[in-house]
Amino acid sequence: MRTDQNTLILNIVSGSLHIGNLVILSVSASEYLPQLGLKESASGMLYSINWAGALFSLFLFSWWSNFGYAYPSYTSAILAMLGNFLNSLAFQHGYELAYIGRFLFGLGTPRVLNRRYIGDHTQSSERTKWATYYVAGCLLFSSISSYALGWMNFEAENFGLIVNKHTSPGYIMAAVWLIYIFAMALMFKEPADKSSSSSPIKSDQSSLLFAGYGLWAAFLSKLMMDYLVLSAPLVLVHTWNWENKSVGTFFGFAYLAVFFIQLYLANYSRGSQETRLLVLGIGVAGIGGSMISSLWYSSLIQYLVGAIVLLSGTNFTDGVTTSFLSKCLPPSYSTGILNAGFLVTLCGTLGRIAAGLIIAYIDQGNYDLLNLLMFPMMVCCVATMFLFRNNSRDLEGKID
Template identity: 25%
Template sequence: MVAFGKKLKQAQVQEWQGYYINYKLLKKRVKRYSQAQQSGTQDPQPQSVVLKDFSRLLDSQIEKIVLFILEQQGELAAKLASLGDHQHHCLTQQQQQQLSSSSNWLDVSELKESYRAVGEELLRLLCFVEMNAIGLRKILKKFDKRFGSSFTDYYVKTRSNHPYSQLQSVFKQVGIGAVVGTISRNLTDLQDHEESYTSIYDQPALSHPDPVIDSIKAAVSRLSNSTSFLEFLGKHAFIVQDQDDLGAAPSDVNGDLFVEERYHFMSLLLNLVNTFLYMVNTYIIVPTADGYSLTLGAAATVCGVIIGSMAIAQIFSSVYFSAWSNRSYFRPLLFSSIVLLVGNTLYALAYDLNSLSVLLLGRLFCGLGSARAVNRRYISDCVPLKFRMQASAGFVSASALGMACGPAMACLFQTNFKFCNLLTFNEATLPGWVMAFLWLLYLSWLWFSFREPPPYTKLLVVPKINAVSTMIGPLVNDAIEHGSTKPLLLASEANYEDEEGDHEEVEDDGEEDSEGSRSVEPVTSIASAYQLLTPSVKVQLFIYFMLKYAMEILLAESSLVTGYYFIWSTRNVAIFLACLGLTVIPVNVVVGKYINNIFEERQVLLASEIMVCIGILLSFNILVPYSASQYVGSALITFVFAEVLEGVNLSLLSRVMSSRLSKGTFNGGLLSTEAGTIARVIADGTITLSGYLGEQMLLNITLVPSLCICVSAIVATCFTYNSLY
C-alpha cells in the first residue's frame, strides 16, 4: 500500500502545494528523535526539549494551514456576495421590466452554474482540510508510537481548549457551514423560483437534489463525524465502511463492481436471519433457566452457568468461524445450523433424561454454532458499498430484535404435556424444541437458497475521473492483495495507516523509511494483534468489556432478582426483558440523528459511562425496601446507556485501531467480540458463585464488580480522552 506521504503529494492541488502539512518533514523529525533516543552513540535530547521543539513545528504547520483556509474562505465569500448581488439585480429587473421567460431561464441557468462552480471550489477546500486533518492525526500517533510518550494527550489538551485555538479551525471547519448554507439556499431559490419560491428554511431538501450540494454535505459529514440513524446503528456491527471519494457514486469504483458480482440478496438475508435466530437462541432461555436448573436438582443460581456456557463456547467458535470465512461462507453457516440443531435438541432432552450435564452440553453446542463472525464478514466482503450501511444496520437490528423476541417467545410457552409418554413439552423444554425446529427450517432454506460467492481475484482498481476528482488531483489505486478488494479513498484515515508495517514508498530524496518495507497485511495471531493495541485501543476494548459485563449481569439474573423481591412470574420477566430489547432501535434513532450530531463522540462516550455507573448505583438494595419501580428504572438506565455506549465506543475504536486489524482472521471485530464474550462468561460465573451466599445477597454482590469495572473504565477514559480527538 502506498504511504500516506506519497498519497498526500499525489492528491494535492498543484497551486496549493506549499500550504499542505509537510508530512515528510514531520516524519523525518520524529524519526530523528527516536533514533537519537535509541542510539547509544548520540546524546538524546531531554524529553522536555523534544516536546517543545516538535510542538513549535506543529504549531507553525497548523498556522500555515489555518491562515490559508481563512484566505480561501474569504475569496469564496466574496464570490458568493457578488453572485448574490447579481441574483438580486436579475430578480429586480424581472419584476420591473417583465423580461421574457426565455431570457429569465438563461439568467437562472447561468447563476446556477456559477453557484455550482463556487461549490466545486468549496469541495476542493474541504478536501484540503480533510487531508491535513488526517495528516495531523497520523503524525501525532506516529510520535507517540516512536518516542514512547503521551504527546497527543498533551498537545490536544493544550491546543484544542485554548480560546485562540487554531487546531479547532482544522478539525471543526469554522465558517465553512455558512458557505455551504449560502450555496444551498441560493440554488434552492433558483430551482423553485418559477414555482413556489420556497427557501431551504421552509423546505430543507431540493426537489431535484444537486450533485454538488450532495458531495459537499458528504464531505462535511466526514469531517465533522456527523451521522444519520443508519450510520450510527451500523457502527454497532463494527463493519468498516468505505466511502467513495467526495460523495461520488460508489458503484463507479471498479472494485465495488467486483463486489457486486459476489453479492446475492438471498444470501445476505440468510446471514441476517442467522444473526436473528442466534440472538433469539441466546435469550429465549433467560426467563426459565433458573426454574429448569431447580427441576434438575441444582440451585437456581446455576442458571448463570447455563446461560454462560453458550458464551464460553463462543469464545472459541468466533476464532475458527472467522478463519473459516476466509475460504467459504456456505460451509460454516451449514455447520453452524447443524450444531445449533443438535445443541437445542440436547437442551430439550435434558429434562426427560434428568441430566444437568446434557443440558450444559446442549448449551455448549449452541455456543459452538455462533456464526456472527461469518455474518459480519459476509457484509464486509460481499455487500456493495451502496448497500453496506443498510446491511450493517440490518445486522444490528436483527440482533436487537432477536434479543427482544427471545424472551417474548418464552412467555408464550405456558403449557405442559407429554408426547407418547417420552418427550415433555413445558416452559423449560419448549425453548429448546422450538429453536431446534427453527434451525431445521433455516438449514433447509440455506441448503437450497444460499449462493457461495466467487473467490477474490487480484484486480487493479481504476478510479473514475470525473470533474471533481480531476480538479482535486489524481487518485491512486493499488492492486488488490491478500483476498481483499478495497479502493484507496481520501475519505478514510484507516486507508492511510502506515503503522506497524505498511509499505513506505521511497521519498523524493531517495530516502526510504526502513520501518515500512512491508505492505499492510492482516495479523496472523492473537499475540500479533495484541502488539498493535495502543493504550487508546485497550481502553476502548475495556469499555466494551465493561458494558457487556453490566448488561449480562442485568439480563442473566433478572429472573432470580425479580422472583425473590417481587415474585414475578415467568411471563412478567419475559415481558420485562422483551421491553428492554425493544428500546434499542428508538434509542439509536435519537442518538444517531440528534445527540451524536450535537456533541463529540468522546463526550457522548464519557457521559454514557457515567450514566451506566448511575444506573448500577441505583440498582443496589440498601436501607430502603426494594421496589419494582427502583429495579425497573435502574435497569432501564443501565441498559439504554450501555446501548448508546456500544455504538459510540465501536465508532471510536474503528478510528484509533490499526488498519492491520481491519481484515483477516484476527480483526478488530473479532477482538471486540472476544472482549464482550469474555465479559459475559465472567458475569455469568459471578452470578453462580454469588449464589452460594444466598439469594438475598445476590443482587448487591453481583453489582459490586460491575460498579468497580465501570468506575475503572471512566478513569481510563479520562486518561485517554484527548487521544480520541
C-alpha cells in the same frame, strides 16, 4: 464495493436469532433445571458453559471466515439446532445432555461471523449504522423471545419425544434454526471481495493502545449487561415476589424499548465520531448501574428504570465498538484471525463468562450483594469515560 442486502440481512438475523434463543434458554432454565435434578443456581454455570463453547467457536469461525462465510454460517446454524434439541432431550435422558446441548449451542455462536461481515463488507461511512442495526436486531429478537416463551407450553408425545412446557422451547427453536438453514440455501451469496474500502489508522503503539480501550469497553458493557440479565430474575422473584412469567414480560418490554432507542441512535450515529459515541454509551450504562446498586435504590420502579437505562447504554456501546475497532486496528489485522470482529466478540464473550461465574459463585440468598456488585462496575464506567475523554483528541485525529 457492493454489499448483497439479502446476505447482510441474513447475517443480522442469525446473530439476532441466536441471542433471542439464548434468552429463551436462560429464562426457562429456572423452571427446567429442577426437573433435571439441578439447583436454580446451576443456570449460571450453564450460561458460562454456553459462552465457553462460544469462545472455542471464536477461533474456529474467525480463521474459517478467511476463506468464506457460507460454510461456517451453515455450521453455526446446525450446531445451534443440535444444541437446542439436546437441551430438551435431557428431560428424558439426564442433565448431562443439557450441558452438552448448551455447549454445542454456544459453539454455534455466529457473532464473530456477523461482526466481521459488517466490518469487512460495508462501507466505512455506513459501518457504525449497520453495527447498531445489528444490535437493534438482537434486542428485537430478545424482546420477541421473552414474550414467545410464555406460549411455548405445548403438551404432546411424538416419535418418542416428550414435548411439554419444559422441553417445547428447545424443540421449537431447533425447528426455527432448520427453517433458517433453508433460507440460507435460497438467499445467501458469498461476498466476491475480501474487504471493504475502509481506512484504518496507521500501525503504531498508540493505535494498539487505543484498540485496547475499545476492547475494554466491549468487555465492560457485556459484563454489566449479562450480569443484569442473570441477576434480575433472582432479585425480582425473591425481593419483590415476581413470577418468572412477569420477569420475562418485563425483559420483553425492556428490550423492545431499547430496540427503538437503538434505531434512533443508528441514525444519530451518522457523521458522529465513535469516540464520543462510546463516551455516551458508557456514561448511560454507568447511570443505570448507579440506579440498580443497592447503595441507592429504594423502590421497584427505580430498579426497573435503572435496568432499562443500563441496557440502553451497554447495547449502544456494543454497537459502536466493532466500527471503532475496525478503524483503529492496523490494516494487516483485518485479514487474519485477530480481526476487529474476533477481538470485540472475544472480549464480549469473556465479559459474559465472567458474569455467569459471578452469579454462580454468589450464594443464592445474597440478593443485596447481587445489586451491590453493580457499584464497582459503575465506577469502572466513570473511569472508562475519563480514559476516552482524556485521549479524545488523539483518538479522533487518528480515526479521521
